[in-house]
Amino acid sequence: MxxxxxxxxxxxxxxxxxxxxxxxxxxxxxxxxxxxxxxxxxxxxxxxxxxxxxxxxxxxxxxxxxxxxxxxxxxxxxxxxxxxxxxxxxxxxxxxxxxxxxxxxxxxxxxxxxxxxxxxxxxxxxxxxxxxxxxxxxxxxxxxxxxxxxxxxxxxxxxxxxxxxxxxVLTGDRVAVGDVLIGLPSTGLHTNGYSLAQRILLDREGLDLDQTLPGLEGSVADALLAVHRCYLQPLRGLLRHTGLHGLVHITGGGFTDNLPRVLPSTTDALIDRSTWTPPAIFMEMQRRGPVERDEMDRTFNMGVGMVLVVAVDAQAEVLAHLETQGEQPFVVGRVEAGEGVVRYEGQGPT
Amino acid sequence: MxxxxxxxxxxxxxxxxxxxxxxxxxxxxxxxxxxxxxxxxxxxxxxxxxxxxxxxxxxxxxxxxxxxxxxxxxxxxxxxxxxxxxxxxxxxxxxxxxxxxxxxxxxxxxxxxxxxxxxxxxxxxxxxxxxxxxxxxxxxxxxxxxxxxxxxxxxxxxxxxxxxxxxxVLTGDRVAVGDVLIGLPSTGLHTNGYSLAQRILLDREGLDLDQTLPGLEGSVADALLAVHRCYLQPLRGLLRHTGLHGLVHITGGGFTDNLPRVLPSTTDALIDRSTWTPPAIFMEMQRRGPVERDEMDRTFNMGVGMVLVVAVDAQAEVLAHLETQGEQPFVVGRVEAGEGVVRYEGQGPT
Known part of the structure; x- marks a missing residue:
């Protein structure tokens, strides 16, 4: 046949x-x-x-x-x-x-x-x-x-x-000692750190995607699938502002790996962990892992999806502009003399 | 602990x-x-x-x-x-x-x-x-x-x-009845039809990738992994030639689905299967499948990776130019009155 x-x-x-x-x-x-x-x-x-x-x-x-x-x-x-x-x-x-x-x-x-x-x-x-x-x-x-x-x-x-x-073009070449670091809130993990997040929450802790967690409004799935937000609209009006020295998208590698992309080699970024409380999803992962805060900061955005590096004399104007755009900006740190790396100070909430 | x-x-x-x-x-x-x-x-x-x-x-x-x-x-x-x-x-x-x-x-x-x-x-x-x-x-x-x-x-x-x-911009809007279809050789399957190719050669026929086949110079793997060639260099000098009415990259869907992309709705492309012999890899698949030639022509490029639609009075000049570029062009058909589809004539080799 x-x-x-x-x-x-x-x-x-x-x-x-x-x-x-x-x-x-x-x-x-x-x-x-x-x-x-x-x-x-x-x-x-x-x-x-x-x-x-x-x-x-x-x-x-x-x-x-x-x-x-x-x-x-x-x-x-x-x-x-x-x-x-x-x-x-x-x-x-x-x-x-x-x-x-x-x-x-x-x-x-x-x-x-x-x-x-x-x-x-x-x-x-x-x-x-x-x-x-x-x-x-x-x-x-x-x-x-x-x-x-x-x-x-x-x-x-x-x-x-x-x-x-x-x-x-924003290159970071104007970033200088004394600049302030202004953070804009993220909507969650954005698109980074999901291997570790699933390892902790789903595999190790055995949580279901449809259950709720303390401090989370929706389900675990809602928190983990929150859409990575776009910062175009609040930042569009600042792109040609001479006081804006750099922008940093906090993606894989967190503050630790992303801030150096705009740091001149003679400066450090000093992040003050006491200046904000990371959203509940991060705190839950940190506690349940457990995960050291340093490891959290080189994996997740910790609630800060975008950082503006701003001349200190432009700080008030930039903050005011961001607020008119409906943002809730907050100062997360400053630029100091150093060697192109990120340092941390202050006690983050635990 | x-x-x-x-x-x-x-x-x-x-x-x-x-x-x-x-x-x-x-x-x-x-x-x-x-x-x-x-x-x-x-x-x-x-x-x-x-x-x-x-x-x-x-x-x-x-x-x-x-x-x-x-x-x-x-x-x-x-x-x-x-x-x-x-x-x-x-x-x-x-x-x-x-x-x-x-x-x-x-x-x-x-x-x-x-x-x-x-x-x-x-x-x-x-x-x-x-x-x-x-x-x-x-x-x-x-x-x-x-x-x-x-x-x-x-x-x-x-x-x-x-x-x-x-x-x-080449849109095909100048394609007209009487234009000739000039084919340029492919190096093999390029990047289309691999599900069917593997089904025939590896799954159904049980061939090993490192064995040889009649008419193939290297192994089955060599034939199947031959690099999809680029037509930029031979065609660069023709892109602004007024006699070049359209270009068609023969990808998934073969002649049958790709030629209509440049055909005005009142024309057909008539492909004469007797004008070339498809390379051995295609003939082997057609015979071993077995696969009907119509199905071959809507799946594979059959040895023709690019088609030029050319005004008949530019045919000689275009062919001569392609030959100076080291190409081996051949006329595979012509444009006739129709309804925007591909028709076939002639007996392909079996």
Whole structure:
């Protein structure tokens, strides 16, 4: 008996099912398009008008990132509509700290298999965040790879391009002794430290994602999946302020690894742990781990997702501006003479 | 007895080991940098000078892609240094067909765990292809996610940005009845159809990756991992030629799904299967599957990785130009009146 001829669908690739999902994905993306997106001009690549006429020396700033093991929490919780926003906001923050305004975003989504609504959920997260920040979602790639990913699993990558006029690139080169460090609140872990968080809360402590914890308003899942916030809107009006010497996105490595990115080699950042109380999710992990505070500070953002390095004579004006933007900024430390590292003082709450 | 305090490393994330690999990755990337890459200006995002002064209306063209299940072949064969080049070249081809010159590339690499040399191997593929094509590798993200990927597995995503002057965007709007279709050879499957290829050759036929097949010069692994070639250099000199009406990168979906991207709705592409013999790897799969030729043509590139749609009066000049570039172009069909689909004529070899 002759074998049945094989088709691509037999090999586990159902192009048509993904095609259906991609139609609603296309509609969501189209809602983010500005008049700088040139649509209807072919379909292999995405077109964006590079009219930077008002800039003396336009510089493109780009960044790529993933969501990391926060995806495992989304997988366990079966929630797909938040991780896309995490990624958009993370990428925007990474170019914002160079002084750039974001222009457009592209996504890569790969999964073992897309269950009904899963791809639409993921892309709705991308589209919502892009729309909120005025960024065009102009392209993406979707792949079903049943033999590469374990059942139900998926991974995401995001890519953002923005622009800044060269004289206004924020490099940290003006950071100086005496500058103050102003923190802006995070919404939770953002996208870092999830391997340790799951090890403590889910594996070692055996907590369920849907149970509550002291001090947490929602469930453990709500706390762990809180969307990584975007700092574009509160900071946009400060990007060309001469008193703003540097911006630091507190991502993997916490204060300890991220602040040195803007510190001249003759300065240290001195963080005063007594100036704020980390949100309950961090305190619970620190206590339950247990995890030393130094290890917490090189793993998590501890409730501070963005740090502004500001000239002391601009401090009052910057704080006032941030408050008009609805922010609750607080001074977390200062720049002192040193050797390009972070030091800590004060007793954090325990 | 008190439990040992947990660290991030205990949770499976060994930042230091990856940091060592990232140093050689950084060196490889630096070798691709042109004078338009602004280095030493901070490290959260990558900076690229957007000086498109010679263009009337510069348009950025971007694309993202993955390698798909070709990664599974690389995984089985333990070869990591080719898939990065596949991805760079695929992305470049996707914006080239819009008429764009590539500027810079970013990569995302995620794995269960990076064995010694694995990350360096992957990134050497990116860096080699970027250097060959004059594209700057300006950023990337690397993630180890032991609970998300199965042992030894990894995934890649790539992002490219290029530029084209708006009057020279290739859209296919000039494609017309009577145009000829000129094919350029592929180096193999490029990055499409690997689920079906593995199903036939490895699972159903039980071939080993290191054995040889009739008509193949190297092993099955050599044939399946042949690098997706880049068509930038042979096509660069034709991008503004008025006789070039469209370019089509033959990717997933083969001729059947890709040619319609440039076909006006009143035209068909007529492919004459008698005009070339697909390389042995395709013939072996078609015979061994067995797979119908129609299914082959909507899955694989069948040995033709790029199609130029050319005005008939420019045909001789275009063919001559391609030959001076060392290409072996051949006419695979023509444009006829129709309804925006691909039709086939002639008997392909069996």
């Amino acid at each position: 002759a074998e049945q001829p094989l088709t691509y669908k037999d090999a586990g690739v159902d192009i048509d099912a993904v095609t259906v999902a991609l139609k609603s994905v296309g509609r969501m993306a189209a809602e983010t398009h500005t008049d700088r997106v040139l649509t209807g001009l072919g379909s292999f690549g995405a077109l964006f008008r590079a009219d930077f006429g008002s800039m003396a020396e336009p510089v493109l700033v780009s960044s790529t990132d993933g969501v990391g093991t926060k995806l495992l929490v989304a997988h366990r919780a079966g929630r797909f509509d938040t991780v896309g926003a995490d990624l958009v906001n993370h990428c925007i923050n990474d170019i914002l700290v160079m002084g750039a305004e974001p222009l457009f975003f592209l996504d890569y989504v790969a999964a073992e298999h897309f269950s009904p609504g899963m791809l639409e959920g993921i892309v709705s997260g991308f589209a919502t965040a892009c729309r909120e920040q005025g960024v065009a979602l102009i392209g993406g790639e979707t792949a079903e790879m049943p033999d590469l990913y374990p059942p139900g699993h998926f991974d995401l990558a995001g890519f953002v391009v923005g622009v800044v006029d060269r004289p206004h | 008190a439990e040992q305090p947990l660290t991030y490393k205990d949770a499976g994330v060994d930042i230091d080991a990856v940091t060592v690999a990232l140093k050689s990755v950084g060196r490889m990337a630096a070798e691709t940098h042109t004078d338009r890459v602004l280095t030493g200006l901070g490290s959260f995002g990558a900076l690229f000078r957007a000086d498109f002064g010679s263009m009337a209306e510069p348009v950025l063209v971007s694309s993202t892609d993955g390698v798909g299940t070709k990664l599974l072949v690389a995984h089985r064969a333990g070869r990591f240094d080719t898939v990065g080049a596949d991805l760079v070249n695929h992305c470049i081809n996707d914006i080239l067909v819009m008429g764009a010159e590539p500027l810079f590339f970013l990569d995302y690499v995620a794995a269960e765990h990076f064995s010694p040399g694995m990350l360096e191997g992957i990134v050497s593929g990116f860096a080699t292809a970027c250097r060959e094509q004059g594209v700057a590798l300006i950023g990337g993200e690397t993630a180890e996610m032991p609970d998300l990927y199965p042992p030894g597995h990894f995934d890649l995503a790539g992002f490219v940005v290029g530029v084209v002057d708006r009057p020279h």
